[in-house]
Amino acid sequence: MRIAVDAFGSDDRPVPDVEGALQAAHAYGVEIVLVGDEQRVKAELGKHTTAGLKIEIEHAAETILMEDKPVEVVRGKKNSSIHVGVRMVKDKQVDGFVSAGNTGAFLAVATVLLRNIEGVDRPAFIQTITLGPRAITVLDIGATIDNKAENLVQFAVMGDIFARKSLKLAAPRIAVLSNGTEEGKGNEVVKATADALRNISALHFVGNIEAKSLFKDFADVVVADGFVGNVLLKCLEGTTRSLIDVIRAEIKAGPLTALGGFLAKPAFGRVRKMIDPSEVGGAPFLGINGVVVKAHGSTDANGIKNAVRQAKQMVDGNIVESIRAEIQKYQVPS
Amino acid sequence: MRIAVDAFGSDDRPVPDVEGALQAAHAYGVEIVLVGDEQRVKAELGKHTTAGLKIEIEHAAETILMEDKPVEVVRGKKNSSIHVGVRMVKDKQVDGFVSAGNTGAFLAVATVLLRNIEGVDRPAFIQTITLGPRAITVLDIGATIDNKAENLVQFAVMGDIFARKSLKLAAPRIAVLSNGTEEGKGNEVVKATADALRNISALHFVGNIEAKSLFKDFADVVVADGFVGNVLLKCLEGTTRSLIDVIRAEIKAGPLTALGGFLAKPAFGRVRKMIDPSEVGGAPFLGINGVVVKAHGSTDANGIKNAVRQAKQMVDGNIVESIRAEIQKYQVPS
Numbered sequence: 001m002r003i004a005v006d007a008f009g010s011d012d013r014p015v016p017d018v019e020g021a022l023q024a025a026h027a028y029g030v031e032i033v034l035v036g037d038e039q040r041v042k043a044e045l046g047k048h049t050t051a052g053l054k055i056e057i058e059h060a061a062e063t064i065l066m067e068d069k070p071v072e073v074v075r076g077k078k079n080s081s082i083h084v085g086v087r088m089v090k091d092k093q094v095d096g097f098v099s100a101g102n103t104g105a106f107l108a109v110a111t112v113l114l115r116n117i118e119g120v121d122r123p124a125f126i127q128t129i130t131l132g133p134r135a136i137t138v139l140d141i142g143a144t145i146d147n148k149a150e151n152l153v154q155f156a157v158m159g160d161i162f163a164r165k166s167l168k169l170a171a172p173r174i175a176v177l178s179n180g181t182e183e184g185k186g187n188e189v190v191k192a193t194a195d196a197l198r199n200i201s202a203l204h205f206v207g208n209i210e211a212k213s214l215f216k217d218f219a220d221v222v223v224a225d226g227f228v229g230n231v232l233l234k235c236l237e238g239t240t241r242s243l244i245d246v247i248r249a250e251i252k253a254g255p256l257t258a259l260g261g262f263l264a265k266p267a268f269g270r271v272r273k274m275i276d277p278s279e280v281g282g283a284p285f286l287g288i289n290g291v292v293v294k295a296h297g298s299t300d301a302n303g304i305k306n307a308v309r310q311a312k313q314m315v316d317g318n319i320v321e322s323i324r325a326e327i328q329k330y331q332v333p334s
Numbered sequence: 335m336r337i338a339v340d341a342f343g344s345d346d347r348p349v350p351d352v353e354g355a356l357q358a359a360h361a362y363g364v365e366i367v368l369v370g371d372e373q374r375v376k377a378e379l380g381k382h383t384t385a386g387l388k389i390e391i392e393h394a395a396e397t398i399l400m401e402d403k404p405v406e407v408v409r410g411k412k413n414s415s416i417h418v419g420v421r422m423v424k425d426k427q428v429d430g431f432v433s434a435g436n437t438g439a440f441l442a443v444a445t446v447l448l449r450n451i452e453g454v455d456r457p458a459f460i461q462t463i464t465l466g467p468r469a470i471t472v473l474d475i476g477a478t479i480d481n482k483a484e485n486l487v488q489f490a491v492m493g494d495i496f497a498r499k500s501l502k503l504a505a506p507r508i509a510v511l512s513n514g515t516e517e518g519k520g521n522e523v524v525k526a527t528a529d530a531l532r533n534i535s536a537l538h539f540v541g542n543i544e545a546k547s548l549f550k551d552f553a554d555v556v557v558a559d560g561f562v563g564n565v566l567l568k569c570l571e572g573t574t575r576s577l578i579d580v581i582r583a584e585i586k587a588g589p590l591t592a593l594g595g596f597l598a599k600p601a602f603g604r605v606r607k608m609i610d611p612s613e614v615g616g617a618p619f620l621g622i623n624g625v626v627v628k629a630h631g632s633t634d635a636n637g638i639k640n641a642v643r644q645a646k647q648m649v650d651g652n653i654v655e656s657i658r659a660e661i662q663k664y665q666v667p668s
Contacts, residue, residue, distance in 0.1 A: 131573070132580030142513055145521045179476055179564035187479045187561045211565045212572030227521045230513035231545045231562055235569040238546030239465070243577055246466030246608060250601035260597025267584035267591040274580060 003311050004085045005304065006099035007036030007044070008063050011297050017100060018044045020304020025053040027305060028312055033094055035060050035085045060084040066297070070104035074112050082106055086113045089290040096291030096311035098282065100299050106292075107143055107285070114290040117320070119327035122151045123287030124226070125294065126162055128280050129236055132271075134215040137163060138177075138222045141283060142230035149192035152176065152223050153200070156193075157330050158286045158323055159221035160203055165317030166284075166310070167220075171204045175219035177228060178208035189225060197223075200330055211235075240275050281306030284314055287323065291315055337645050338419045339638065340433035341370030341378070342397050345631050351434060352378045354638025359387040361639060362646055367428055369394050369419045394418040400631070404438035408446050416440055420447045423624040430625030430645035432616065434633045440626075441477055441619070448624040451654070453661035456485045457621030458560070459628065460496055462614050463570055466605075468549040471497060472511075472556045475617060476564035483526035486510065486557050487534070490527075491664050492620045492657055493555035494537055499651030500618075500644075501554075505538045509553035511562060512542035523559060531557075534664055545569075574609050615640030618648055621657065625649055 005021040007014040014036060025032045031054040034041050038059040045055065060081040064073055073080065085097040086109050099106055116123060124140035139155050139162075140147070147155075156174050163172035176193050178186040185208055186194065197205040209219050211232055224232065251261035261268075273279065281303060282295035291314045295307040314320070339355040341348040348370060355366045365388040368375050372393040379389065394415040398407055407414065419431040420443050433440055450457055458474035473489050473496075474481070481489075490508050497506035510527050512520040519542055520528065531539040543553050545566055558566065585595035595602075607613065615637060616629035625648045629641040648654070 131576050132583070134576075145513065177565060179479065179561050179568075187559075190561075210572075211569035212575070214569075214572060215576045225521075227513050227524075228562060228565055231511060232565060232569055234513075235545035235548075235566055236573050238544075238548060239570050239573040240577055241546075242465050242468075242549045243574055243605075243609070247581070247601070247605050249466070250604045251598050253601065253604075257598045257601040260594040260599070260601070263594025264585050264591045264598060265594070267581070267587065267594070270584050270587075271577075271581050275577070 001312060001315055002031040002033060002094045003308050004033040004035050004058065004088050004094040004097045005308065006081045006085050006097070006101055007034045007041045008081045009100035009295065010299050010304070014040060014044045016299055016301040017304055019048065020301035021308065022048050022050060022053065022055070023301055023305040024308035025055060028309055030308065030312055032056070033058050033088065035081045037061065058084055058088065064102045064105050066102055068102060068105060070108035073102070073105040074108045082109050086110050086290070086292065089292060090114055095315045096293065098293045098295060098304065098307045098311050100295035100297055100304065103294060106294055110285055110288055110290070110292050114288040114292070117287055117289055117324050117327060120154055120158070120287040120323065122147060122154070123285055124155050124158060125283040126159060126286050127233060127283040128167070129233065130274060130280060131215045132274055134217060136214045136222055137167065137220060138224060138229050138232065139286065140224065140226035140229050141233045142226045143285065145225060145227040147189065147225045149189050149196055152189065152193040152225065153196045153330065154287070154327065156197055156203060156221070156223045157327055159223060161322045161326055162284070162286060162319060163221050165319055165322055166313045169220055172220040173204050173206045173218070174221045174223065175206050175209035177211065177222050177224040177232065179210070181208050181210060183207065193223065278303030278306060281310040284310055286319070289320060291320060335646060335649055336365040336367060336428045337642050338367040338369050338392065338422050338428040338431045339642065340415045340419050340431070340435055341368045341375045342415045343434035343629065344633050344638070348375060348378045350633055350635040351638055353382065354635035355642065356382050356384060356387065356389070357635055357639040358642035359389060362643055364642065364646055366390070367392050367422065369415045371395065392418055392422065398436045398439050400436055402436060402439060404442040407436070407439040408442045416443050420444050420624070420626065423626060424448055429649045430627065432627045432629060432638065432641045432645050434629035434631055434638065437628060440628050444619055444622055444624070444626050448622040448626070451621055451623055451658050451661060454488055454492070454621035454657065456481060456488070457619055458489050458492060459617040460493060460620050461567060461617040462501070463567065464608060464614060465549045466608055468551060470548045470556055471501065471554060472558060472563050472566065473620065474558065474560035474563050475567045476560045477619065479559060479561040481523065481559045483523050483530055486523065486527040486559065487530045487664065488621070488661065490531055490537060490555070490557045491661055493557060495656045495660055496618070496620060496653060497555050499653055499656055500647045503554055506554040507538050507540045507552070508555045508557065509540050509543035511545065511556050511558040511566065513544070515542050515544060517541065527557065612637030612640060615644040618644055620653070623654060625654060
């Protein structure tokens with residue numbers, strides 16, 4: 001299997017990008033194509049031992065900046081590492097592409113070049129979030145907003161396929177994010193989505209889920225509009241970080257509690273690892289004709305490595321082909 | 335000042351309701367009217383010393399259950415403690431009313447009996463959330479959903495008044511919850527809201543806020559649709575609780591970390607108090623002709639006490655009159 005990795009995606013490019021790609025080559029036995037300025041990638045590669053690994057470089061002359069506007073990137077920077085990587089997916093030169101670059105540009109280029117799978121009106125970013133021993137997979141987390149019920153129904157179908165084929169869950173429980181668990185709770189889109197999902201017997205729809213119950217083992221996949229899913233994801237991220245900051249400050253406030261904190265350090269280390277987004281990897285982009293995974297801009301090498309694992313799992317699970325085959329079967333409400 | 339307190343609102347009624355009301359009478363010097371079945375309230379009062387306090391009982395023969403449908407309650411249980419309490423506000427027998435009862439019933443009865451302030455199309459629940467040293471005030475957290483931009487603009491005006499007059503902030507910074515900080519980010523309603531708020535010079539509008547930045551001292555008041563605000567609030571609640579559970583479990587996993595946890599206990603105690611919703615009280619209901627505050631169903635006495643404090647602050651700050659006077663001044667987009 002060949003996976004292309006954007007060598008110039010992350011905030012600290014190309015350091016974590018290249019290192020993570022090499023870690024993935026080691027760990028998963030995949031061939032890696034590093035996409036970016038050839039000389040600079042070579043220089044970065046020179047810092048590592050690559051013996052026994054299959055690593056190639058695909059030259060990409062341009063770099064996308066965080067401030068670049070997605071629309072302009074699509075037409076204006078056709079030699080960017082995102083363009084080159086996505087084009088390799090399109091041309092079947094690689095099985096998948098991972099980038100930690102500009103989200104809007106990534107989304108725009110992937111959508112324009114790979115196009116939506118027939119029957120998918122809007123693609124979605126899917127992300128697995130862990131807190132302690134529990135994980136929950138949410139889509140959409142921000143690819144498209146102001147979605148209609150039929151879009152959310154398609155998200156549910158894609159989420160189900162992803163959870164079965166990529167996460168290897170036998171019968172994923174699907175829920176729709178709402179402001180109450182009772183039937184009939186929700187905004188208009190959520191209510192219509194729930195009504196539609198209740199009638200799709202092939203899905204294991206468990207009803208509405210509230211944001212406070214995400215980690216209570218009630219559902220495996222949560223469907224939301226991209227705006228709401230994005231708010232949810234960022235709330236989780238921010239609350240976790242803020243709470244840990246508060247706990248740290250209070251522990252350091254006195255000598256005895258500081259000693260306690262020192263002794264409890266291994267426990268905090270395990271918690272930090274449990275909530276570390278780089279353990280999950282990135283956000284696969286579902287609904288287009290190709291395997292592409294978006295890693296976090298601030299990712300470390302471990303995050304890139306795990307994003308490659310996610311791309312591999314999508315390829316192994318035939319996610320794209322499965323969506324293509326299954327999405328047509330579901331009647332969507334109008 | 336006279337504040338009515340629903341003696342039969344909370345899950346453990348009437349225990350925390352009565353105890354919290356008495357604590358508030360002590361702490362804030364307010365007169366309390368306990369609303370509920372006279373004999374049972376008397377029996378509960380008998381467990382406390384009330385010397386020096388001004389405590390009355392207003393009989394309410396019916397009790398609203400969690401499973402009661404709001405619409406049926408409005409017409410069907412006119413002698414419920416919620417009805418009686420709200421009616422006392424309407425008839426100016428009390429200055430405000432606090433209840434921990436059924437949210438939907440509370441909302442419906444308060445809206446029907448007290449009616450919206452002229453110029454307010456939809457009222458909103460406002461809630462202050464604390465995490466560590468920082469607090470953020472969010473509205474709407476679930477009173478109404480599928481709001482339009484003009485509703486969110488009214489929320490902003492009411493939030494500004496509340497923050498100035500009740501929270502005593504000099505120039506509250508107002509933000510709208512969105513999926514990105516850049517101008518132009520957001521769903522259609524959020525974008526239209528931001529455009530409108532930018533043109534209201536009397537408000538200190540600071541733009542979009544992301545859910546991950548709530549506690550970064552970027553804004554004081556955050557405006558959201560009730561659906562999104564509710565998701566945000568529950569996400570905060572659930573994430574905080576889940577993360578603390580995870581930390582506790584990891585600390586208890588080994589003898590040394592457990593010892594560390596024991597030594598650090600005072601720090602955790604302070605954190606628990608910092609994130610305890612009962613320290614804040616309840617959710618004032620803004621935009622109607624009267625002061626009503628909804629306490630959490632699972633509240634303890636402290637939560638009721640603080641909800642009475644909130645009601646008192648709303649009365650002291652002339653919140654209702656201020657909204658009435660100021661809401662008309664702001665032109666709303668159509």
